[in-house]
Amino acid sequence: MAPAVLTQIISSMGSIMGIDTPEYYECLAASQFQPPEGVPTMHTPGFEHLGPAPTKLLPTWLSLPRELRDGTEGRERLYRLAFNARYLSRALAKLGFIVFGHEDSPIIPLLTFNPGKMPLFSRMMMERKVPIVVVIVGYPAVPLIYSRVRFCLSAAHTKYDVDELLRACDEIGDILDLKLTSGKRWTIDQVIERAVELVNSDD
Numbered sequence: 001m002a003p004a005v006l007t008q009i010i011s012s013m014g015s016i017m018g019i020d021t022p023e024y025y026e027c028l029a030a031s032q033f034q035p036p037e038g039v040p041t042m043h044t045p046g047f048e049h050l051g052p053a054p055t056k057l058l059p060t061w062l063s064l065p066r067e068l069r070d071g072t073e074g075r076e077r078l079y080r081l082a083f084n085a086r087y088l089s090r091a092l093a094k095l096g097f098i099v100f101g102h103e104d105s106p107i108i109p110l111l112t113f114n115p116g117k118m119p120l121f122s123r124m125m126m127e128r129k130v131p132i133v134v135v136i137v138g139y140p141a142v143p144l145i146y147s148r149v150r151f152c153l154s155a156a157h158t159k160y161d162v163d164e165l166l167r168a169c170d171e172i173g174d175i176l177d178l179k180l181t182s183g184k185r186w187t188i189d190q191v192i193e194r195a196v197e198l199v200n201s202d203d
Contacts, residue, residue, distance in 0.1 A: 007059050014053035015064055016078075018071020021055060077155035081106055084153045084162055086199045091166050094186040094198065096179030106153040110169070110178070115139065115147045117176050122149070124172045132168055163192050 052071060068074070082104060089103040098111040112118050118136040125132040135150040142148065151165065170188040173179050191198065 010053060010058060011062055014058050014062070015068045016071075016074035018052040018074060019055055019058060019064070019069045020052040021069060081153065081155040083159075083199055084155070084157050087159070087195055088151060088153060088162050088165065090198050090201075091162075091191045091195070092169060093181070094191055095166070095170055095173065095188065096181050096185045097169065097173060098180055100148070108151045108153070109137070109148040110151065111180075112147045112149060112176075112178055113145055113180070115144065117178065118147050118149065120176060121172055121178070124175070125168060128168055130164065132165060159195065163195075166191060 066072075085106045085108065086103050089099055089101070089105075089108050092099050092108070092110060100109040100111065101107065112121060115138050118138055122134055122136050125134050135152065136148075137150055138144075138147045153162075167188055179185070186194075
């Protein structure tokens with residue numbers, strides 16, 4: 001790997017994880033950062049935060065603002081991304097959709113099963129007042145009957161963004177008959193109002 005690329009990667013990781021400086025540990029000791037209400041804690045079984053980036057690996061010219069150096073902004077982004085991923089995954093399931101993958105993954109596949117419904121779903125999402133871009137995946141990338149739509153979330157998405165996505169999925173899912181799970185379903189209003197409860201539940 002080229003040194004310039006490696007430097008860019010290390011610098012990016014430093015801005016997310018924080019940099020191994022005294023202020024990083026002062027921030028942790030003072031507990032200045034608390035996750036927003038309803039955001040799942042990152043200390044879940046199997047999750048390990050590897051800590052700050054070592055100062056000696058970073059270029060000497062790198063000058064980051066305090067909130068990046070001490071890892072505050074990076075932790076906030078991680079919490080926001082975890083909330084977004086779990087919220088969308090669980091909300092789609094409560095609405096009656098079949099979703100694959102780990103509920104904490106920011107890439108959420110929604111199964112359509114019928115390959116003909118994939119382009120329709122994508123087109124209907126793009127034709128909304130605020131267009132929503134989705135990734136469609138079909139044969140030969142996946143088996144013919146496992147056609148899917150993938151939603152790719154980031155920490156920059158707000159709860160409002162995810163709510164609008166869920167409203168769109170709810171409407172289009174009814175039109176294309178994509179809600180295939182059995183059992184009790186929630187309405188879209190229930191899902192949006194009970195988002196924090198949904199994210200923090202042990203289901």
